[in-house]
Amino acid sequence: MKKLLIFILFLFFLLLINPINAVEFTGIDYKNEYLEPGKTYDLWVIITPEKEINNTVIGVSPYGVGSEYIQIIKGRDYEGNLLQSEKGVGHFIIHIKEDAPSKDYNILAYCNYTKDGKKYSDNRIFEIPIRGKPTLTVENPSVINEGINRIYIKIKNKGTGIAQNIKIKFEEGNNIYALSEGYIKYLKPGKTGTVEIKVYGENSGIAKLPYTLTYSNPYNDLQLVDKRETESRKSKTITYNYKNQKTVEESGNLIFKIIPNDAIDLNVKDCSFPVGKVNNFTLSIKNNYKDSKFTVIIGKYYIGNNQKTLSINYGEIKNITFNIKVEEMGVKEIPVRIIFGGNEIERNISVNIIGKVDLVLTGVNVEGITEKTITGDLSNIGTDKAKSVLISVKKTERVIPLRPYENYFIGTLNPDDYGSFELHAKVINETDSIPIVIQYRDENNNLIKIEKNISIKNLINPNQSQENNDYIPLIIGILFIVGVLFLLYWNFFKKNKKIIIKNNKNNREV
């Protein structure tokens, strides 16, 4: 045990006195502040040997999560013989994958060499910072009307980094003028922002609106602009000139087609619909443009087909109907796209989705013959609430309401709610039903009256349904009495007569 411990200490001492690294990794260079996803870069690794080395090969490989996002295109560089303190520069080509998230990645640099006839290998891990760069695109509606338009410009970040302080400014255009500017605080990669811009279309035709889009990177973005080499007798100097591209400015033109302001008149036939029901959404289109084929597309709430095509001649008005169903109450916007004659317009049609009161009588019971007591429930099976609900007996020639319950106040009935009631009435002439009036106020305080009839048919004459064929027992009764009368006649008269005749015959024979 003691010998083993001395041996381990001896090995440790040997490691301490023999230096492991004969090569020093002096630096790594990629000529940029940051590396961007989707781009290919040259990479240089510089080594300085402490002693002369031979068969020197320098290489790089991604390390850790970097292997997922860093692709090595050229990863080995042969340097051969290097004298003591002679710098060796290995050149490599790497590609940063498109989906590389912004962070610092590790890359392993290694050097294989021979020294004194023996093979050695040293390595070092370097950090390379990868930062995404935003790339913005601008989309504008292709068609606007003559005059002032409120348009929405979509700015999409198709890059890999966040864009900050996005501003869009416009210059005076050809046949079009911008009346406002747009600003978005930031846009993450893959996200789209919308800015509302007021533009003035001068005349119908094609219009071009120049714009300047400025935005900034969250990081410094040093781009190599210039490289100069100056050589003297003793030394060679290389000067790199960088430009910080943190703030980006891009220019372009937005192209519009300006159509006459009154190319079409678009109206909606009915803009109030009950919630939760399939309704007919009818649009009325008047063509002020020219004979064209119109394709109408609605973007929301449709049931079944949301696209219909029809031909409308100049000056003609035609209706087009879609089925819609909206599950929420309130004012809703239905986007409508109309494509005609190579033009396309988009409008949002506002519809008011309202609840509907639906009151039904349930559990109605009528007691009494002439003086009726009607009890039951009034249930709201609709989607809107009924306020100030009052139920009353309607006075007619046959029915007179009776106090104290000639009417009954139920109050507010919310959807899926019910209220009990009691009504008293007197039937002065025979009738099959008692007329009831239900009145309530809707959400807009409109007074609504509904009349319903409560049947009292069964109560007045429970056997009325049998009246039609109840002569059969009566006929049986008549037959029974006829039979009995015949029996009595037979017993009292005919039989006695027969006996008398029989006696007379006997007397004659005697």
Next chain:
Amino acid sequence: MNIRELILNPDNFFKDLSSKESSLTTPFLIVLALSVLNSIYTYYETSIIFNLFPPDMQSKMSIIMIFSIVSSFIGGFISWLLIAGVMHLISMAFKGEGPFKRTLGFIGYGFLPNLIGSLITILVGYYFLSNAQVPTLTMEQLQNPTVAEEVISSIIPKTMVYTNLLINIAVILWNLGLWTYGIKYARDLELKKAFIVALIPVVLFLIYQIYGVIKML
């Protein structure tokens, strides 16, 4: 007992019977069957009518129902004794002779038409009342005789009343026929006198029946 003879030739039936020793077994069975049928019909009719009463009164009404059923049952026997007693007394005025036991037995045979009539009445009652929808009345309405009468008349249709009246008249006339021959041989009377004796309770019974019908209408 020769029922065919009793129906088709009561004269001969009672004549034969008078020559034998009088027994009350068969008349008792006839009246017993009649009483049972009457009780069944009373139960059926009252159970329908009692639906008029509010649910909290239904338990009290069951006592009244039991009373009505028992009354119907006993009523048959009381009628038998009463009619036999009345005829026996009236026949005394015509110098009729014969023991009361025989009068009771012969009058009992005369209840056979009632038995047949009751069977028909039950069928007619079931025909009319089986589908009747009986409303439940409040106490105030029940205490109002006009309302109660109107409701009962709406449950029991007029046709049913007329049918029952016809059946009852037929039964009474048939009773008259049987009881005439029955009292003739029970009390040894002439046919005409026997007819008068039988006619008096029959007329009284007939008047009672017609009065009841008029009241219902």
